[in-house]
Amino acid sequence: NTDSCDCLHELHKEAMKAYSFETRNTSLLGGQSPKEVVLTGQYVALNVENTDVKKDGETSSPILENTLTAVLSPSKDMTRLVMLFGPTGVGKTTAVQKMLLDWTGGKHLQQFGFVFPFAFRQLNVLKQEMTLEELLLNQHGHLAPESLGLILQTPQSLLFVFDGLEQYQHQLDVLSDSDICSQPNQAAPVPVLVSSLVHGALLQGASILVTARTRSELNSSSEVDCKHVEVSGFSVDQRKIYIDQFFKNPENAEKAFQHIEQKIGFQDICRLPVFCWITCTVLKAALEASQDLPETLTQVFVSAFVNLIHAHALGKTAARDLMLGLGRMAAHGLQNNAVVSSQKEMAAFGLQQFLTSPVLLGFLSFEGDPTSDNCMFSFRLPAVQDFLVAVSYYLDISEGKSLEEVLGRLEGRAALLKIFLSGLSSALQRKPLEGVVGEFSSDRHSEFTGWLRNSTEEAFQSWSKERRLCSIRLLHQCQNQPLVKEITAKLGCSLGASFEELTVWDAVALNYVVMCCGNLQDLNLYGNRSLTEDITQRLVPAFSYSHKLILPSCGLTAASCDDLASVLAQESSQLRLLDLRANKLEDEGLIQLCRGLSSPHCKLQQLGLDFCHLAGESMGALSQALCTGHSEIRSLNLNRNNLTDAGLESLTRVLRNSESKLQHLLSDCNLTKACCEGLAEALRSGCCSLMELDLSCSDLEDSGGLKLCEALKTHGCPLEVLRLVRCELGQATFQELGSILRSGSSKLKHLEVGLNNVGDEGAKYLWEALADSRCRLEILDMEMVTLTDNSLEDICSALRANHCLKELVLKNNGLTDTSVPSLHCIPQILESQVFKYTRSSTYDGFSLMTSSRVSNPLI
Numbered sequence: 051n052t053d054s055c056d057c058l059h060e061l062h063k064e065a066m067k068a069y070s071f072e073t074r075n076t077s078l079l080g081g082q083s084p085k086e087v088v089l090t091g092q093y094v095a096l097n098v099e100n101t102d103v104k105k106d107g108e109t110s111s112p113i114l115e116n117t118l119t120a121v122l123s124p125s126k127d128m129t130r131l132v133m134l135f136g137p138t139g140v141g142k143t144t145a146v147q148k149m150l151l152d153w154t155g156g157k158h159l160q161q162f163g164f165v166f167p168f169a170f171r172q173l174n175v176l177k178q179e180m181t182l183e184e185l186l187l188n189q190h191g192h193l194a195p196e197s198l199g200l201i202l203q204t205p206q207s208l209l210f211v212f213d214g215l216e217q218y219q220h221q222l223d224v225l226s227d228s229d230i231c232s233q234p235n236q237a238a239p240v241p242v243l244v245s246s247l248v249h250g251a252l253l254q255g256a257s258i259l260v261t262a263r264t265r266s267e268l269n270s271s272s273e274v275d276c277k278h279v280e281v282s283g284f285s286v287d288q289r290k291i292y293i294d295q296f297f298k299n300p301e302n303a304e305k306a307f308q309h310i311e312q313k314i315g316f317q318d319i320c321r322l323p324v325f326c327w328i329t330c331t332v333l334k335a336a337l338e339a340s341q342d343l344p345e346t347l348t349q350v351f352v353s354a355f356v357n358l359i360h361a362h363a364l365g366k367t368a369a370r371d372l373m374l375g376l377g378r379m380a381a382h383g384l385q386n387n388a389v390v391s392s393q394k395e396m397a398a399f400g401l402q403q404f405l406t407s408p409v410l411l412g413f414l415s416f417e418g419d420p421t422s423d424n425c426m427f428s429f430r431l432p433a434v435q436d437f438l439v440a441v442s443y444y445l446d447i448s449e450g451k452s453l454e455e456v457l458g459r460l461e462g463r464a465a466l467l468k469i470f471l472s473g474l475s476s477a478l479q480r481k482p483l484e485g486v487v488g489e490f491s492s493d494r495h496s497e498f499t500g501w502l503r504n505s506t507e508e509a510f511q512s513w514s515k516e517r518r519l520c521s522i523r524l525l526h527q528c529q530n531q532p533l534v535k536e537i538t539a540k541l542g543c544s545l546g547a548s549f550e551e552l553t554v555w556d557a558v559a560l561n562y563v564v565m566c567c568g569n570l571q572d573l574n575l576y577g578n579r580s581l582t583e584d585i586t587q588r589l590v591p592a593f594s595y596s597h598k599l600i601l602p603s604c605g606l607t608a609a610s611c612d613d614l615a616s617v618l619a620q621e622s623s624q625l626r627l628l629d630l631r632a633n634k635l636e637d638e639g640l641i642q643l644c645r646g647l648s649s650p651h652c653k654l655q656q657l658g659l660d661f662c663h664l665a666g667e668s669m670g671a672l673s674q675a676l677c678t679g680h681s682e683i684r685s686l687n688l689n690r691n692n693l694t695d696a697g698l699e700s701l702t703r704v705l706r707n708s709e710s711k712l713q714h715l716l717s718d719c720n721l722t723k724a725c726c727e728g729l730a731e732a733l734r735s736g737c738c739s740l741m742e743l744d745l746s747c748s749d750l751e752d753s754g755g756l757k758l759c760e761a762l763k764t765h766g767c768p769l770e771v772l773r774l775v776r777c778e779l780g781q782a783t784f785q786e787l788g789s790i791l792r793s794g795s796s797k798l799k800h801l802e803v804g805l806n807n808v809g810d811e812g813a814k815y816l817w818e819a820l821a822d823s824r825c826r827l828e829i830l831d832m833e834m835v836t837l838t839d840n841s842l843e844d845i846c847s848a849l850r851a852n853h854c855l856k857e858l859v860l861k862n863n864g865l866t867d868t869s870v871p872s873l874h875c876i877p878q879i880l881e882s883q884v885f886k887y888t889r890s891s892t893y894d895g896f897s898l899m900t901s902s903r904v905s906n907p908l909i
């Protein structure tokens with residue numbers, strides 16, 4: 051018995067070597083036949099994602115074959131059902147074909163004595179009732195009827211593979227008990243046999259592998275152990291392997307790979323092996339003919355379609371009719387989520403005349419006689435459908451559907467369609483296609499251009515980041531420089547793509563748009579966490595065309611600084627403001643950036659480096675760059691770095707340099723009193739142009755504070771804004787500040803000294819100063835300096851006497867109901883708009899600190 055079973059097993063394996071899930075021929079839009087891919091060694095191992103089977107410690111996505119072998123390993127007598135799913139063209143059929151051939155060759159799935167492959171599409175045509183044994187004989191002619199009893203005796207050793215669930219015209223639902231077929235020799239309709247197998251009623255313990263385009267949740271009975279495995283398509287590395295194999299010529303392979311990675315593939319489309327096949331075929335033809343390579347996705351599809359029509363020598367009228375018929379089929383499929391069309395529907399789409407023509411196989415897949423009622427037709431790739439809908443929009447004005455109608459019917463599923471509509475709106479891009487199908491309608495062209503103009507403006511005024519990014523992609527795809535320039539001019543030459551996840555292809559699109567604009571005011575990429583080195587490198591052209599470049603929280607590291615430096619050093623660079631806040635540049639990054647800052651071409655005026663993980667080491671390079679004589683830097687923000695006193699000391703070189711234009715230095719950076727000596731000296735040097743200095747959050751203490759006061763007292767000290775918040779200052783510094791403000795020699799207009807614990811006594815010096823007519827202070831921030839109601843009288847008299855102050859911040863002090871209402875009664879506070887704001891902010895802070903002790907004075 052065992053011997054005969056072994057013999058049957060070998061016989062079956064031998065026969066399965068010839069089996070093919072699909073009999074399709076290689077076609078431009080469909081790819082190579084899965085079997086050919088495997089037999090010619092073109093198969094690139096695929097990975098899986100989101101699998102129900104997880105292995106501990108696995109970091110990268112596992113290889114598909116290993117996962118399937120593992121998940122199908124029998125553990126108990128329960129039927130195992132595995133759904134292998136992924137979008138069309140991702141390689142499911144090819145993968146199961148590979149598994150089958152591996153099994154026949156003794157690799158993978160060796161736990162099974164017999165693997166029985168089926169294509170769902172072929173099961174549709176079996177209308178008569180039959181037994182499972184007859185079904186097996188029908189599909190696998192090499193089996194002898196008398197051997198089946200023996201083979202089916204041990205279900206655990208059997209694997210049934212069903213490919214292409216979406217092509218199946220029946221459901222796989224659980225059957226009612228009366229409908230179930232439980233015996234291999236019991237006759238039933240084929241859908242009942244299949245469902246009974248899948249749900250474990252027939253041949254319990256057998257394994258079932260089903261492939262489907264979407265994750266289908268089978269309404270399975272409890273006896274079935276159902277697992278899902280998702281095919282994720284080609285990663286970048288796998289694309290590289292595929293392209294190298296495809297081209298053979300390494301130079302062309304590299305060109306094609308770079309071209310796909312940088313320009314053409316996007317929106318995940320190049321994860322699909324079938325897309326790689328189409329694109330490689332088009333690129334290969336162009337490279338061999340020494341033609342220009344397609345620059346956009348639309349150009350790839352235009353080339354593919356033109357090649358197909360040429361290959362079948364179709365005349366213009368026939369080609370146009372074919373495009374229109376396929377366009378109707380595509381629109382019907384997209385609108386109704388219909389995967390297959392019947393022969394009757396094909397006639398309704400106007401494709402009757404093509405049913406017997408070989409050209410149809412170039413665009414569609416079908417099995418058997420295309421004129422028979424049973425034949426079902428489908429597209430191999432949804433992108434082909436989108437392209438056809440776009441082509442027929444421009445070709446067919448007779449049906450009168452407006453663009454809004456066409457897009458509206460597809461609701462959120464029109465992204466790719468818009469790409470093709472935009473691409474085909476370009477005369478240059480559609481020209482080769484017009485050469486074979488005739489001219490596109492100019493009315494349609496105007497309608498689309500108007501729509502693009504409006505939708506782009508709306509997108510950039512909206513909060514939707516997806517819409518903005520989508521607009522950038524559309525503008526790139528249309529390759530229409532005057533139009534892009536006109537639209538961006540209307541947007542005030544300001545582009546924002548904040549909080550996006552820009553891909554390499556988006557970077558290409560963004561570059562194109564900025565180049566068309568020529569002179570961009572702002573480019574705001576705030577919070578683009580994905581600005582990797584690779585992407586910044588590609589964005590160099592866009593960066594150097596921008597006046598203001600906003601890049602906070604973009605995940606930039608030192609690796610990107612070389613590219614940023616090259617932007618600054620470009621002779622044509624327009625950059626005036628560069629905001630790099632909250633990126634982990636570190637000293638290494640800043641040192642590289644300094645290469646650009648010291649270039650004679652650098653025109654930068656404002657540089658934001660706050661919270662960039664800088665320590666003091668890079669300050670030497672920075673001060674050297676700012677002392678070059680041609681530096682235009684006026685504002686430097688180094689807040690929230692760990693500069694150290696030595697780092698700041700290096701920077702004081704810049705302040706002493708008469709050619710430096712630095713006016714604003716923000717460096718709330720954990721400094722100590724040790725930095726004050728050098729700083730004060732620089733401020734007194736007479737060469738310093740610094741108007742704003744922020745040393746908040748540094749342990750300056752009175753000894754540091756007094757040194758700074760020395761500088762403030764010096765005639766000609768340019769400081770107008772000084773922030774010394776939380777600097778451990780005491781009354782001595784406040785006394786000195788008060789006397790400087792009263793002296794009338796200081797230019798100080800804005801003073802922030804909050805979070806220094808000086809109390810009423812310390813603050814008193816500033817109230818006295820405010821009361822003095824020589825005090826020029828306009829803004830005074832005294833948040834949380836432990837004021838109490840005892841200061842009330844001083845504050846009131848200072849405010850009554852003062853005529854300069856515009857804003858006073860008293861948040862988070864110990865003022866209570868006793869003082870706050872009196873403050874509100876001061877005429878200056880009541881009259882001035884700014885005071886009104888300040889008044890409420892005073893109350894906010896006040897209530898925050900002492901809400902348990904006061905009632906709301908404003909009620």
Ligand SMILES: Nc1ncnc2c1ncn2[C@@H]1O[C@H](COP(=O)(O)OP(=O)(O)OP(=O)(O)O)[C@@H](O)[C@H]1O
Nearest residue numbers: 081082092093094138139140141142143144323324
């Ligand atoms: N692993 C692979 N290596 C090389 N080429 C592949 C691979 N997988 C698929 N292809 C190419 O992509 C084409 C489409 O693949 P396949 O038919 O297997 O996709 P599918 O997921 O079964 O699609 P559908 O859901 O439409 O049936 C193949 O004809 C082949 O040219």
